[in-house]
Amino acid sequence: MGNGFNLGVLTVSDTGASGERAVDGSGDAICEIMAAEGYSLVLRDIVADEQSQIAERLRGWCDGGNVDLVLTTGGTGLGPRDVTPEATRAILDIEAPGIGDAMRMQTLQFTPFAMLSRATAGVRSGCLIVNLPGSEKAVRETLAVVMPALVHGLEMVKGWRTHAIP
DSSP states (O other): OOOSOEEEEEEEOHHHHHTSOOOOHHHHHHHHHHHHTTOEEEEEEEEOSOHHHHHHHHHHHHHHTSOSEEEEESOOSSSTTOOHHHHHHHHOSEEOHHHHHHHHHHHTTTOGGGGGOOOOEEEETTEEEEEEOSSHHHHHHHHHHHHHHHHHHHHHHHTOOOSOOO
């Protein structure tokens, strides 16, 4: 049973975009988890770690009006090609820093590398965007952190109030 929200999944990966890596494990994990939670996948793509490509895709998806939530995977670390947070911030109407903060705080119990994440989140054109890490394991851990707040957050973005705050 769906929850009424449409999902876009954007994998940010040079090797994935070039076809050098055939399997998109983190993107597949997002799709699996979100389908089980009732989200309808309507958009999915892979782009290279290029700020302009990431920003263009996010802008187009959000402004298109067909998606309520975009989950990105990859490009959130400290590497020279990790530019997903910058691309995301560049197109946001409002930032929601608590989402990235919560993911970092909670996943520190699993790995000290969580403190190296620069993942961010925010809203553009009535669409919530959340940056997730690039590994399948980290995607599962971070989605477990944000999942309890997603529906309420999406309802706030849409101006709906159908669920009580726990």
